[in-house]
Every structure is written in structure tokens, then in C-alpha cells.
Amino acid sequence: MRPQVFREGVTAGLIGAFTIALWFLVLDVIRGDILGTPVVLGNSLISLFLQPGELPSRAGAFLLYTVFHVAAFAGVGLLFAWVVNASERTPSAFIGFAGLFIVFEIGWLGWTAVLAEGTYGELSWLQVFLANLIAAGVMGFYMFRQHPGLAKRVELAVAGSPE
Template sequence: MEAQSHSFESAHTQPTVVDTSKLYQEGLVAGTIGAATLAVWFLILDLLKGHLLYTPLVLGTALFQGSQTLANPQALEFSLDLVVGFTFVHWLVFAAVGCIASRLLGLAEQNANFGFGVLLLFVVFEFGFVGGATLFAEPVLHALTWPTMLIGNLISAGAMALSSVFVLGNALRLRAARI
């Protein structure tokens, strides 16, 4: 009898095991939603300015050809290869960030201290992007203006957070949001 009650107690006192593959799937979905949201943001801005796909062209040029080629960004010749290449790298980065954030949220379900890690991850990436662009790709900031990039990043981060809560429907995250 004691063995049965012991197994009953241990079954209910063990911490919940987080399914890592599910977390990474959620991270990929959230990252894809974030990347798509940012791409749509810049597509709208580019359309309003009358320069379709200007932003991914500038960023692709800076990434693959170096920021020194952006001395006159208005004179850039359109290259589908640069736009598609940058879009792929952009998605990869967002997918990786989504997976890292999802994994941290999974760890936060067991230890609340990891919740701060998610916030810290966001702050580091946000300011790291603007700071890195300032140090290494200043012509990009002049071509695109940093406020539009900052606003776009905030919108995409919000979309990723909403996808984690609403689209993916993780019950533990919903409970954490109510606290």
C-alpha cells in the first residue's frame, strides 16, 4: 500500500516536463509571425514612399555587399537576389529569436526567474540592433531612419508575444498573463 501512495504522491509532486520540441515549434511560428509583421510594416512604408521593396534592398545590400556601397542609397539598382537573400536571413534571425524566447518561456514555467530572461532578451536585441547598426552600418540608419526600424521592431515583438499567447494558445502562458 505504501508503494502505491508513494507513487501517487511522486506523480503529482514532480514538476511538469516541458515538451522541448513543442516549444521550438511555437518559437518558429512566433518568429515567422514577427518576421512577416516587420516585413509588412516596411512594405507599407516603402509603398507610401513610392519605392517598392526599398528597405530589404538597402538591408540586403548592406549585408551582402557592405555598408560602404550605400553612399548613395537612392541610386541603388534593384536586385531580386539581394531582396530574397536578405528576406531569408531576416526570417532565420527571427526564427532563432523566437525559439530562444520560447525556450526561455518554457523554463520560466518551472522557474519564474527565467521570465526576466525573456525581457532581457528583448532589450538586448532591440538596443543591440540599433547600437550595432550605429557602429557598423551607419549608412543604413541614414537610408532607413532608426525610428522606423525601432517602431517596426516593437510592432513585430508585440506580434510575436501575441502569437505566443493567442495563436499558439499555451495555457501556462495564459495563466502567467493573468497573474
Template sequence: MLDHSHSTMAEGTDVGIIGGLAVAVWFLILDTIAGHPFQTPSLLGQVVLFGEARPDTNRLVFGAILVYTAFHFAVFALLGMGLVVLVHWAVRDSVVRYALLPVFLVFEVMFYGLLEVFSERTNTLFPFWAVVTANTLAALCMGIYLWVRHPDFRRSIQDIPLGDAPR
């Protein structure tokens, strides 16, 4: 039976925060190793939200860091809510599980594609491997949380394996 004892919005926000933290921590580690902690949200805030074609890479723009961080977590909260709805739906209808892989693949390439559109400068600032790794970490963290939180989803996979007809 589906667990309706929790709010999709609240759980989705939790899922989004988990994914957003995974990405933020990954880039904080990369930035710190490179000697420039918080450079990623500074640059993304400048490019994505402030529309700067040539972001200032020599200093941190505090306003860009704050605004981008809020934007980052808001987007992840919305993504988390969508994933929770999808998991709840997949428990009721096994065919919906086929949507999980395309959602993951779109998630993987969407952000990198947006970076390509916003500025050619971001090509060198955010290599493909770093973005794919960040998105994979986020997907794994969110997926593990949802897997643990939804025993009905796990049972539905055992009862009706992917590709099997509903009984």
C-alpha cells in the first residue's frame, strides 16, 4: 500500500536538498583543491543569473554566490518533488518505472547543456567529467534516500520485475 502519511512537497524538498548538497559538496571539494573555494557558485551566479558573458574569475562575487545557492536548491527541491511523485506513481503502475532511466539521463546532460548555452567560457571552467560526476552523485544520493524511504517501491520491483506484465 502507498504511504500517504507524508507530504510529497516536504519529502521532495528533502530529496532535493540531498541532491543539491551532493553537487555543492562535490564542487566545493574541486574548488578547494584548485585553491578557490566557492568559485563555482560565484561563476554560475554571474553567468546563469546575472547574464555575464565573461564572469570574474579573479574574485568571488558574494551576491552571485548567495543568489545562485538559493536558485540551486530551489531547482533541486522541484526536481525532488517530481521524483517523489514519480516514485509514488511507479508503485501504483509498474510501467512508470520505465520513466526513471530517461529522467536520470536527462538530468545528467541537462545542466551541462545549459552551461554550453550560457557561455563558451564555462566550457573550460566546468569540464564534462566534473558535471557528470556531480549529477551522478546527486542521483545516487537521491535514489538511495527514496529507495530506503519507500519499501512499497522496493516490493513492487520484486513483485513485478521491469519488463514483466502486471499480475
């Protein structure tokens, strides 16, 4: 992996992770349960590895989920940076990625709605959906600032101009 792709990917991932963390921090403060969302998610994550009824401390759940959240977004950011950099050479690749992103978001929305019906009713599908859109927006803004000519090349590819 080229250093530029790695740098852009990790940076975009950190931007996305921070954006979602900030979004849920604001919602948690409004609800009166500061850091409630990462604690709930950390408990659900660790429950995959513990005996039923065993849960880590609130701080342990928060730290576990934070590490997982940052690592997951770094991975997403790396994939996004790889696609954007590949799209510099083949702009139509970005169109395919945009389609996959939409399918992923719809799937994630459905999965969140299923979780909200069960144990994780505290997490509204709308809150998660908005968080994903906000994070995708700021990550996309960052990446397009790094590649200012890409939007025009993708627009030309959509219009049918030769790449």
C-alpha cells in the first residue's frame, strides 16, 4: 500500500470515528447518560467472549468499544482511500463504489432496526443512520479535498465521456 493511501485512509477513518463518537456523545448528554452508547456497544461486543451474565466495568466496556470503533473506522478509511486513489486512474470505479456504499447503508439501516427491536432498543435506527451519513459526508469531504480533480473526472465518466 502506498504511503499516501495509508495516510489518507487512516486520517479519513479517524475523522469518521471522531465524528460518530461526537454525535453519540451529544445524544448521550441529552439523554443524561454520558458515554452510554459506547458502554452499551462495548458490553454487547464483549458478551461474545464472556459467560452469560459477565460484563466488564463501565470503563472497560467503553475502552474496548473505543478501540474497536477506531480500528474499524481505520479499516473503512483505508478501503475508501484505496478506492478514491484507484478512481484517479479509472473514475468509473468510484461510481461502482458509490453503488456499493448505498447498498451497505441500506443493509446497515435494516440491521440497526432489527437490533433496536431487541436488546439494543436504546439505539435508534435513525440516530445510527444519521451518524453514518454525517461520518460519510465528512470523510468524503476530506477525501475530495485531497483529490480536487476527481469529482470532475467522475462527472465526466457518468456523462459517458471516455476515461
